[in-house]
Amino acid sequence: MLLQRLAYWMIRNGQAEAARDEAVAMLDAWLAAMPQVREQGDADQAFSHLLIRSGLLREPAPGYVDFVHRTFQDYLGAKAAVEARDFGVLVRNAHDDQWDDVVRMAVGHTRIEERARLLRQLLRRADKTPRYRQRLVLLAVASLEHAPELDPAVRQEVQDRAAELVPPRSAAEAEQLAKVGELVLELLPGPEGLDSRTASAVVKTVALITGDAALGVIARFRTDTRPEVSGELGAAWASFDAGEYADQVLSAITPEAYVQSTPGWTTCA
Numbered sequence: 001m002l003l004q005r006l007a008y009w010m011i012r013n014g015q016a017e018a019a020r021d022e023a024v025a026m027l028d029a030w031l032a033a034m035p036q037v038r039e040q041g042d043a044d045q046a047f048s049h050l051l052i053r054s055g056l057l058r059e060p061a062p063g064y065v066d067f068v069h070r071t072f073q074d075y076l077g078a079k080a081a082v083e084a085r086d087f088g089v090l091v092r093n094a095h096d097d098q099w100d101d102v103v104r105m106a107v108g109h110t111r112i113e114e115r116a117r118l119l120r121q122l123l124r125r126a127d128k129t130p131r132y133r134q135r136l137v138l139l140a141v142a143s144l145e146h147a148p149e150l151d152p153a154v155r156q157e158v159q160d161r162a163a164e165l166v167p168p169r170s171a172a173e174a175e176q177l178a179k180v181g182e183l184v185l186e187l188l189p190g191p192e193g194l195d196s197r198t199a200s201a202v203v204k205t206v207a208l209i210t211g212d213a214a215l216g217v218i219a220r221f222r223t224d225t226r227p228e229v230s231g232e233l234g235a236a237w238a239s240f241d242a243g244e245y246a247d248q249v250l251s252a253i254t255p256e257a258y259v260q261s262t263p264g265w266t267t268c269a
Contacts, residue, residue, distance in 0.1 A: 002037075002046065003056060005030055007073045008080035010066075011102055012089070017066035020059070023047060071101065078105035087114070091121045094139055095132040097181055103139060108146035115147055116154045123161060135180045137161045142183060162187070167194065168201040178208035185209060185217050196226040203229060207236035215240050215248060222252035 009026065010018055028043035037046065047065075051057045056072050057065055067073040081090055081102070090106050093099040103122075107115055119140050126136035141162035144155060166187050168174040177184055188206065191199050199221065206218045218236060221229060237245045 001034070002027060002030060003050060003054060004076045004080035004083070007067065007076035008084075010073060011077040011099070014098065016070075017060065017064045020047070020063045020065055023065055074101040075105050078102045079109050082106050082109040082114070087118050087121065090118065091125050094122055094125065095129070095135055097135075097183065100139060100142075100183055104143045104146050107143040112149050112151070115149075116151045119143065119147075119150075119154055119158055123157065126161075134165055134177065135183065137165060138180055138183055138187060141166075141187060167198050168205050169198050170201055171204055174201045174204040175208065178205045182209060182211065182213055185213050188217060191221045191224045191229070196228040199224060199226065200228040200232045203232040203236060207232070207239045210239045215244060219248045222249045 006018070006023060006026065010016070024043045024047045027046050031038045031043055031046060040046075041049070051059060051065060056067055056076075058068050059065055067076075078101075081087075090099070090103050094103050107118060110118060122136050122140045122143075126133045126140075129136070137158075140158045144150070144158060147155070165177060166184070167189055168177045185206065188202050190202050194202065203218060203221050206214045218233070218240075221233060224230065224233075233249055237250060
């Protein structure tokens with residue numbers, strides 16, 4: 001419980017670490033409502049125990065503490081948010097990518113009725129704030145994997161809303177979808193079952209997101225020989241480390257496919 005409260009406080013305040021004296025002061029306040037713990041030691045002793053024995057905290061620099069991995073912080077913070085019934089706080093911060101995993105894990109911590117309400121609140125906020133519409137809808141669909149039990153009508157509503165956004169079907173849609181960031185990567189399909197226009201839009205989306213996770217997704221398309229797709233794969237190399245991209249993607253593109261997909265290439269050659 002103490003770790004949950006510390007994690008949630010850090011998340012709400014946008015902090016990756018906390019000053020030791022500040023953490024001890026908060027523990028002292030929380031222990032006032034936990035006499036059975038208070039009997040075993042004061043706040044300083046409780047802090048030392050959590051730091052040394054929990055395996056979840058570390059002291060990266062003298063006088064400061066953080067969680068050994070952000071996932072632990074997000075998991076514990078999400079549990080604290082659900083226990084505090086802070087669903088409004090979760091929805092209000094859902095547009096912030098630092099809250100992505102917190103919201104998703106909170107969906108897993110909720111009871112079935114709370115889960116449905118939280119997901120519907122995300123969709124309602126998406127409708128009210130066009131600026132964050134895509135991100136909020138995609139966060140809702142990404143949260144479904146943490147919802148083993150859910151009202152079928154709610155699940156269908158989330159999936160129907162996501163189908164309007166994913167996959168992208170044009171360069172313009174790809175550019176808009178890429179603004180959501182890495183969240184969208186796990187939702188992108190293909191190359192199986194996609195026509196060449198949609199597949200090339202997916203590749204463009206991934207290239208605009210960049211990063212190691214994006215490279216793993218774009219590598220799925222490495223053997224797609226359709227000219228439109230090969231052209232996007234060839235153009236995407238500038239978005240990644242040249243050596244890694246050459247090994248994982250370009251090495252599978254045939255010269256014939258690249259020539260066909262590059263206007264003017266034959267003439268220039």
